[in-house]
Amino acid sequence: MSSEHQQAVQEQFTRTAEAFAKFATRDTPADLAQRIEFAELRPDDTVLDVACGPAAFLLAVAPRVRFVRGVDLTPEMLRQARTLQAERGITNAAFDLGEAEKLPYADGSFDLVSCQFAFHHMLRPDAALAEMRRVMKPAGRLFLVDSVGPEDKAAAARHNHIEQLRDPSHTLTLSLSGFRGMFSARKLRIEKQVVLDRPRSFNKWMLRAGHDRSDASYKEVRRLLEESIADDRAGFGVSIDGDDLRIVHQEGMFLLGRGIEIEAGQ
Numbered sequence: 001m002s003s004e005h006q007q008a009v010q011e012q013f014t015r016t017a018e019a020f021a022k023f024a025t026r027d028t029p030a031d032l033a034q035r036i037e038f039a040e041l042r043p044d045d046t047v048l049d050v051a052c053g054p055a056a057f058l059l060a061v062a063p064r065v066r067f068v069r070g071v072d073l074t075p076e077m078l079r080q081a082r083t084l085q086a087e088r089g090i091t092n093a094a095f096d097l098g099e100a101e102k103l104p105y106a107d108g109s110f111d112l113v114s115c116q117f118a119f120h121h122m123l124r125p126d127a128a129l130a131e132m133r134r135v136m137k138p139a140g141r142l143f144l145v146d147s148v149g150p151e152d153k154a155a156a157a158r159h160n161h162i163e164q165l166r167d168p169s170h171t172l173t174l175s176l177s178g179f180r181g182m183f184s185a186r187k188l189r190i191e192k193q194v195v196l197d198r199p200r201s202f203n204k205w206m207l208r209a210g211h212d213r214s215d216a217s218y219k220e221v222r223r224l225l226e227e228s229i230a231d232d233r234a235g236f237g238v239s240i241d242g243d244d245l246r247i248v249h250q251e252g253m254f255l256l257g258r259g260i261e262i263e264a265g266q
């Protein structure tokens with residue numbers, strides 16, 4: 001990964017680590033339960049969560065499996081994760097500093113390898129996916145959750161522009177066909193797939209990225225979203241909600257297994 005981009009990610013998530021943990025509205029008990037059920041955890045599983053952030057998911061998973069491990073690029077996020085771990089008295093979890101594109105683990109180490117809401121911060125999500133596949137056991141599963149962007153090119157460009165204004169470490173929200181193409185290129189078979197509408201408060205979404213109403217970025221992102229209401233040209237399904245806006249992210253959940261290996265020469 002380019003060190004410039006790595007720095008942008010670390011700056012963003014060091015600055016916002018507390019706000020992120022506080023306003024992570026997508027980690028309600030119901031959302032976590034839904035993801036846990038989808039991931040089909042087994043009591044003997046050893047789980048790796050890549051780009052784990054403050055580890056809301058991983059620490060909810062820990063009591064149901066043998067061991068969980070989180071890896072993230074941002075030390076401050078790992079500090080939040082360890083604090084939460086201590087508060088909950090969880091003993092079967094560990095956290096490491098590391099890059100998704102170069103995971104510090106041996107081949108075939110984990111039963112379940114997950115990554116949530118982080119591919120859209122990476123320059124090479126396909127490289128992270130290859131690493132996740134490498135460290136997964138031969139019969140292991142890969143669990144991926146991320147926002148899904150519009151298929152239409154112009155809408156996708158507007159969508160990503162808005163995301164980047166809000167958070168400079170945003171790279172690209174992949175479309176569903178983008179995700180599926182990447183899985184197939186990495187020889188991963190889709191066992192289960194679901195795409196859900198996730199309505200959220202614009203104000204909280206901005207606070208989570210460290211912006212309040214007085215920021216220039218807040219004003220510009222809000223202007224662009226309001227401009228998109230009539231024709232949904234940026235794919236956020238915006239509507240007015242009092243002095244807030246209601247926006248809708250599409251969220252994709254995928255459970256993947258190893259696909260058939262194609263031998264060289266075949």
Ligand SMILES: C[S@@+](CC[C@H](N)C(=O)[O-])C[C@H]1O[C@@H](n2cnc3c(N)ncnc32)[C@H](O)[C@@H]1O
Binds near residue numbers: 009024051053
């Ligand atoms: C939006 S947060 C998501 C955190 C967590 N997965 C969650 O769902 O709450 C993105 C996280 O990805 C981490 N991250 C981004 N790019 C990364 C990379 N290439 N390798 C490791 N971590 C990365 C950031 O440090 C940050 O903690």
